[in-house]
Amino acid sequence: MNVLHFDALTKHYGEVRALDNFTHSFAEAQVHALIGKNGSGKSTFIKMLAGVIKPTSGKMKLGSLDLSFDNPADAFEAGIVTVHQELSLVPEQSVAENIYLGRLPKRGFLVNWTQLFEDARLLLDEIGASGVDPKAKVKDLSVGLQQIVEITKAMSFSPKVLLLDEPTSALAQSEVRQLFALVERLRAKGVTIIYISHRLAELPLIADTVTAIRDGSFVDSVPISEASPQAIVDMMFGELLPLDRPIRDFPKEFPSLSIRDLCLVPFFQNVSFDLYPGEVIGIAGMLGAGRTELLHTIFGARSADSGDIFINGTLIENPSITVMKAAGMGYASEDRKASGLVQSASCHANLCRAALQRIAPSGWTSIKKESSFVDIQIQDLNIKLGNPMNSVSSLSGGNQQKIVVGGWLNNAPSILLFDEPGRGVDVQAKRQIYQIIWDMAAQGLSCIVVSTELEDLTECCDRILVLHNGSISEEFLNDELDPKDLYAACMENDDSTGEPV
Amino acid sequence: MNKQQLVGLSRQHSMLLILILLYIIVGFTARGFMTVDNQLNILRNIAVPGMIAFGMALVIIVGEIDLSVGSMVAVSACLTAWIVEKASGHAFEPAWYYVVLGIVTTLCFAASVGWFNGMLRHRVGVPTFISSLAMMATLAGMANMITNGSAIEAFPSWYYIIGSGRFWGIPVPVYLLVVAFICTFILANFTTFGRAVYSVGGNMEAARLSGINVWRTKTICMVIVAVFAATGGIIYSSLINSGNPTIARGMELQVISAVIIGGVSLFGGRGSIWGAFIGVLFLGVLINAMTLWGFNPYAQQVVSGALILGAVFINFYIDRK
Amino acid sequence: MNKQQLVGLSRQHSMLLILILLYIIVGFTARGFMTVDNQLNILRNIAVPGMIAFGMALVIIVGEIDLSVGSMVAVSACLTAWIVEKASGHAFEPAWYYVVLGIVTTLCFAASVGWFNGMLRHRVGVPTFISSLAMMATLAGMANMITNGSAIEAFPSWYYIIGSGRFWGIPVPVYLLVVAFICTFILANFTTFGRAVYSVGGNMEAARLSGINVWRTKTICMVIVAVFAATGGIIYSSLINSGNPTIARGMELQVISAVIIGGVSLFGGRGSIWGAFIGVLFLGVLINAMTLWGFNPYAQQVVSGALILGAVFINFYIDRK
Amino acid sequence: NDEPVIASIVFQGDQFFKSLQQGIREGAEARGAEVLELNVDGDQAREAQAIDTYISRGVDAIVIAPLSATNSAGPLKRARAAGIKVIAVNGGLEDKSIANATFSTANYDLGASTGAAASGFIRSKLDGKAHVGILAFASLLPEQSGARTSGFKREASRDNSITVVTEQDAWMPEKAVQVATDMLTANPEINILFAANEGGTVGAMQAVRNAGKAGKVFVFGIDGSEQLARGLMSSDNVLQATTAQSAKEMGVMGANSALDLIQGKGVQTEVSVPALLLSRNDKAGITSFVQSLK
Numbered sequence A: 001m002n003v004l005h006f007d008a009l010t011k012h013y014g015e016v017r018a019l020d021n022f023t024h025s026f027a028e029a030q031v032h033a034l035i036g037k038n039g040s041g042k043s044t045f046i047k048m049l050a051g052v053i054k055p056t057s058g059k060m061k062l063g064s065l066d067l068s069f070d071n072p073a074d075a076f077e078a079g080i081v082t083v084h085q086e087l088s089l090v091p092e093q094s095v096a097e098n099i100y101l102g103r104l105p106k107r108g109f110l111v112n113w114t115q116l117f118e119d120a121r122l123l124l125d126e127i128g129a130s131g132v133d134p135k136a137k138v139k140d141l142s143v144g145l146q147q148i149v150e151i152t153k154a155m156s157f158s159p160k161v162l163l164l165d166e167p168t169s170a171l172a173q174s175e176v177r178q179l180f181a182l183v184e185r186l187r188a189k190g191v192t193i194i195y196i197s198h199r200l201a202e203l204p205l206i207a208d209t210v211t212a213i214r215d216g217s218f219v220d221s222v223p224i225s226e227a228s229p230q231a232i233v234d235m236m237f238g239e240l241l242p243l244d245r246p247i248r249d250f251p252k253e254f255p256s257l258s259i260r261d262l263c264l265v266p267f268f269q270n271v272s273f274d275l276y277p278g279e280v281i282g283i284a285g286m287l288g289a290g291r292t293e294l295l296h297t298i299f300g301a302r303s304a305d306s307g308d309i310f311i312n313g314t315l316i317e318n319p320s321i322t323v324m325k326a327a328g329m330g331y332a333s334e335d336r337k338a339s340g341l342v343q344s345a346s347c348h349a350n351l352c353r354a355a356l357q358r359i360a361p362s363g364w365t366s367i368k369k370e371s372s373f374v375d376i377q378i379q380d381l382n383i384k385l386g387n388p389m390n391s392v393s394s395l396s397g398g399n400q401q402k403i404v405v406g407g408w409l410n411n412a413p414s415i416l417l418f419d420e421p422g423r424g425v426d427v428q429a430k431r432q433i434y435q436i437i438w439d440m441a442a443q444g445l446s447c448i449v450v451s452t453e454l455e456d457l458t459e460c461c462d463r464i465l466v467l468h469n470g471s472i473s474e475e476f477l478n479d480e481l482d483p484k485d486l487y488a489a490c491m492e493n494d495d496s497t498g499e500p501v
Numbered sequence B, C: 001m002n003k004q005q006l007v008g009l010s011r012q013h014s015m016l017l018i019l020i021l022l023y024i025i026v027g028f029t030a031r032g033f034m035t036v037d038n039q040l041n042i043l044r045n046i047a048v049p050g051m052i053a054f055g056m057a058l059v060i061i062v063g064e065i066d067l068s069v070g071s072m073v074a075v076s077a078c079l080t081a082w083i084v085e086k087a088s089g090h091a092f093e094p095a096w097y098y099v100v101l102g103i104v105t106t107l108c109f110a111a112s113v114g115w116f117n118g119m120l121r122h123r124v125g126v127p128t129f130i131s132s133l134a135m136m137a138t139l140a141g142m143a144n145m146i147t148n149g150s151a152i153e154a155f156p157s158w159y160y161i162i163g164s165g166r167f168w169g170i171p172v173p174v175y176l177l178v179v180a181f182i183c184t185f186i187l188a189n190f191t192t193f194g195r196a197v198y199s200v201g202g203n204m205e206a207a208r209l210s211g212i213n214v215w216r217t218k219t220i221c222m223v224i225v226a227v228f229a230a231t232g233g234i235i236y237s238s239l240i241n242s243g244n245p246t247i248a249r250g251m252e253l254q255v256i257s258a259v260i261i262g263g264v265s266l267f268g269g270r271g272s273i274w275g276a277f278i279g280v281l282f283l284g285v286l287i288n289a290m291t292l293w294g295f296n297p298y299a300q301q302v303v304s305g306a307l308i309l310g311a312v313f314i315n316f317y318i319d320r321k
Numbered sequence D: 001n002d003e004p005v006i007a008s009i010v011f012q013g014d015q016f017f018k019s020l021q022q023g024i025r026e027g028a029e030a031r032g033a034e035v036l037e038l039n040v041d042g043d044q045a046r047e048a049q050a051i052d053t054y055i056s057r058g059v060d061a062i063v064i065a066p067l068s069a070t071n072s073a074g075p076l077k078r079a080r081a082a083g084i085k086v087i088a089v090n091g092g093l094e095d096k097s098i099a100n101a102t103f104s105t106a107n108y109d110l111g112a113s114t115g116a117a118a119s120g121f122i123r124s125k126l127d128g129k130a131h132v133g134i135l136a137f138a139s140l141l142p143e144q145s146g147a148r149t150s151g152f153k154r155e156a157s158r159d160n161s162i163t164v165v166t167e168q169d170a171w172m173p174e175k176a177v178q179v180a181t182d183m184l185t186a187n188p189e190i191n192i193l194f195a196a197n198e199g200g201t202v203g204a205m206q207a208v209r210n211a212g213k214a215g216k217v218f219v220f221g222i223d224g225s226e227q228l229a230r231g232l233m234s235s236d237n238v239l240q241a242t243t244a245q246s247a248k249e250m251g252v253m254g255a256n257s258a259l260d261l262i263q264g265k266g267v268q269t270e271v272s273v274p275a276l277l278l279s280r281n282d283k284a285g286i287t288s289f290v291q292s293l294k
């Protein structure tokens, strides 16, 4: 029996056809992977099913029941629960309150706090997140734990249909495995799951079918057994050339960046390494290993407790963002919503922000003067947007990520730090970003790339450092490196998760 | 209790500590400050700004603001007096019939203004900052029009009880303040509505996606503060025994200062009713102390400005640590 | 131009359309409105709130607020007058020496107050809403203390030129308004500083991580609005030929209304100097029309409140579509 | 239409100014003139701007209660230069050449009138000794407030020994209740409260009642209103005397003088409108005052 049925479902935003004539049926009690490149309409599809937005036209059916939602509460009622792509938690409130947001248990007309915390405790235990205190404020948790809370919240509805929009983009492997175990349990209970991810390697582990959308249109749906990696990529992109990481030779004489004994309690201690001109270094590590803090410290956005930073052999006395920027460094942030982009501003403004001193050294600027810098990035990075003057918030996640990167490239940096450049970015866009990194590296740009997806690192980097328990525990030269080895190195003696490798 | 807990406690209650400090200083320097009578005076003086501050705390926590509360106090006093005057002409007795009519009508009027602000925010997206600013002028004008610029004196003789009466030696407004505090405190901390207020103020989109009726929540907060302001107007009308359009000018800023001094975040989602109370009490003690000290009025402005700044400074400074 | 473009245009300029509508209505109903003289009056009357509004637009775009501008106008007028009075006692001639001394000192004083608010925000995290609220009381008290409550009249006879003089028939404050507009407009649209203002207001953390000096940007905005307010005070001191502590009461709310009516977002990051100008002009025309219509002053409050509400309503309503 | 146009400008929205503007309107409309009304809300700059607006509007006369004796002069001088008749009511301008005619009850005289009543009371009831608390409005309108309080102090201390214990600002009634209550707490020796305006007087009266000090503390005030009239009639013996101005009468006189000037007739340039003492001992005077408010 086909439980979820869509008939010519369509959503238009003005001229933009976010989803067009989507017709398909999803079978009951299976995990359906929904894939497609950035901006192909996946989130739009999910949002309609979740009652967040209304379709322009078309029908949705659950079993024999017609679905038409005025608000998210209607969707919950129908048993459809969503974990949205952008985290939607209330940072100031407790984990338990977030899980039962809008549905706090009551005694009379008062909140039943005891029951609330007990229920939350049970749910968290069931999900395997016994480490999370239901009374803790969400703002005090790491992004990964917040994602767990988000999923716990969805679970608490005992859904018939669970929609997961890129739930793993902020998760590390161990947490991903927890999540998958959970998803399997749900499937066994008869829950239908639609699962969006850009991490194609995950699909065979979890999905029963793979459905692809391209530019707002349904392409195909195949059982997982027929979905070889090549087939998936073909569905998403039509044609995609195989990736070829250039093995480059660069002189390892004068490091462009040297880190010596850098410490920041409690995140890391005695971190030392060298980065050579033209080299791309990856930093691997589990979620919460302190990689973001390391990049922030190198970039001068936080001050280190001790340790030295040298650029081109010169000691930087008082590292600050201004000093580091002047020395040719740039930093593409991991969280485009909170710290990477000015969402209320235009794409144009976001592409210029970091490089204004270069674009307009005199302090006088104008749209005209800036335009050439904007156009070149839109072209080079293949950013899909209508008018550069439109607000950046109307772009899909992946295109927003490209804007973050493009903004820094405009500053012609000599050292660029990428924090999770691949978060929420499709394979094609990722490859475009690698290609840019390599092109720039060929001209002498040095890069540090942090990513939770270890495949990203093995695909992109020349050398990979593993940050473990606050220090660099291992170093790999990336020569036919197997992501599995890297994974093992990250996990070794990891007492924080307490899991065997 | 170890050192860390102590620091944590002082952080949370830094404003309380500042208030205690103020009490000590004023107690030693201002004659008559530490008498029971004067303490009751302070409580009575903060009764009206206090209850409005509780409502305002909810409004600010839910992510909105209401600048029309001062005018609402004035128009409510006038409206009540006007209705009592008109009704008493028609001689349906006893007197409390028309006093109740006046009070109920006024509270309904206030509620509908709050509801209107909420609707404008919801349906049209007009920020409450600006709609309530316009409402401030409109209501002040209405107060003047109702009374034709002068005070309406029409209350029966026992009406003074609401604003100036005492039971067991404690002024009636103090009871009202306590009731308002308890109600808002319970509302904010122990009801689903109260938790929704925090959720909506903390992350509106998340609240919406969880099926919380964001607009109802916001609108109810706007209604609550308007009703408290109207109650304040009724208390004042009793205190001065007339409906006078000139009262409560600038009270909105006083109330908002108090709420922020009490640690409610202007960005929404954060703060407490208890904090709002501390903030109001701080300002009340300050005003009382300056009157007792008998400062030159010009110096009072400077000193109170500086002290507010100082208190907020210390408060935020400790929070930073 | 197709239909969609037309809608887009009207959306962007809805406030301008409302303003034009207001012009037409007032032009037909108020005698003497459409004369050149009266239009120049309007411009002169909005000169001071106008230039402050340009500064306030920057402050609000950068994500802060300044509630002390009204008091700053008053204290600046008084300070200038006081310095001129003291200096002229010491008879170092010619008179413009000490006028310049007064003006420069006042501007420096204002700049340092703006800088102080910025620093408090930066170092201690005190929101400017509350620090400037405290500053509002402090400065008002200072104005009273400087002048001891009455006005100081000490200016040389030609001093009237700044506030009441004319060149080629156009009042001097109008020139100052135009200069202020051009400077702020260029600052906001054609300098890297202006770009930084928008970035910081839109997302402070993103701006910081792009290497923008967030605190310098915010502080400079606070300084600009304070300096504009001080300039306004100087203009007023010339207009009424004395330093008077009672001027510009409540101007902060008038200016903030104007800026928001002009489409600047209270949440920062969005808005324009041009919009602020339209907002100020709207309020200026409204006040002028009320004066010319001359109906009952109480009704004037209600009508102006309702009209502001109406304008904002239409503005947001069109924006919604 | 050729009917003369008169602009009527005041600076506050209370009962006194309301009556004043009503007087102007009635006086002017009785003689077929059009009236434009404005309240500048205590703002000196707004007053200057309004006068300029009326100049370009081309009104025939401006009847104004000037906000300040000195600072209001500049724009009125311009009005005069533009051929507009200027009538000052409720206090004149320091520069006598500006207004065509001035109608006033000096603020000092208002204070002095109440002060004289207080002086007699203190002498006969309090053995010539009194501790006085004052409620003023110095941070609202410094000049007027100062004149009223000094008039009071001067007259009240005549033949008595009075001590001004404290002098505070509170001009809105609800604020005045609070401040007066605090004053009585801090200074239990106070037996006389003087308030310099209507709101202050209402507040002081209520504060004494609330504190249960009726018969121990006596209130003297300024301004007249129904509520104050009732206070004077009340048997609780709190409010003793207040000095009202004949606001409406002053308005009618101002309007008439403006119209006379427009028609080219000569007018008296300085008219002192007498202050009207309302006292507990003069019930008839109070009754006729209340009649005049209707």
Ligand SMILES: Nc1ncnc2c1ncn2[C@@H]1O[C@H](COP(=O)(O)OP(=O)(O)OP(=O)(O)O)[C@@H](O)[C@H]1O
Binding pocket: A013, A016, A017, A018, A019, A036, A037, A038, A039, A040, A041, A042, A043, A044, A045, A085, A394, A395, A396, A397, A398, A399, A424
């Ligand atoms: N509110 C909106 N207004 C206008 N266009 C929009 C809006 N939301 C989405 N779009 C457009 O609709 C298209 C589909 O967006 P959607 O967010 O569904 O993509 P996605 O497949 O989820 O991409 P990603 O993998 O990057 O998250 C994009 O071109 C996007 O720019």
Ligand SMILES: Nc1ncnc2c1ncn2[C@@H]1O[C@H](COP(=O)(O)OP(=O)(O)OP(=O)(O)O)[C@@H](O)[C@H]1O
Binding pocket: A139, A140, A141, A142, A143, A144, A170, A267, A285, A286, A287, A288, A289, A290, A291, A292, A293, A294, A334, A452
């Ligand atoms: N605000 C905070 N309060 C307390 N602990 C925090 C806070 N922010 C981060 N941490 C902790 O600091 C450690 C490092 O976090 P960080 O965000 O740097 O990790 P990361 O390696 O960048 O991981 P991610 O993949 O989530 O970006 C984690 O243990 C995290 O839980």
Ligand SMILES: [Mg+2]
Binding pocket: A042, A043, A044, A085, A165, A396, A397
């Ligand atoms: Mg998406």
Ligand SMILES: [Mg+2]
Binding pocket: A291, A292, A293, A334, A419
């Ligand atoms: Mg990180």
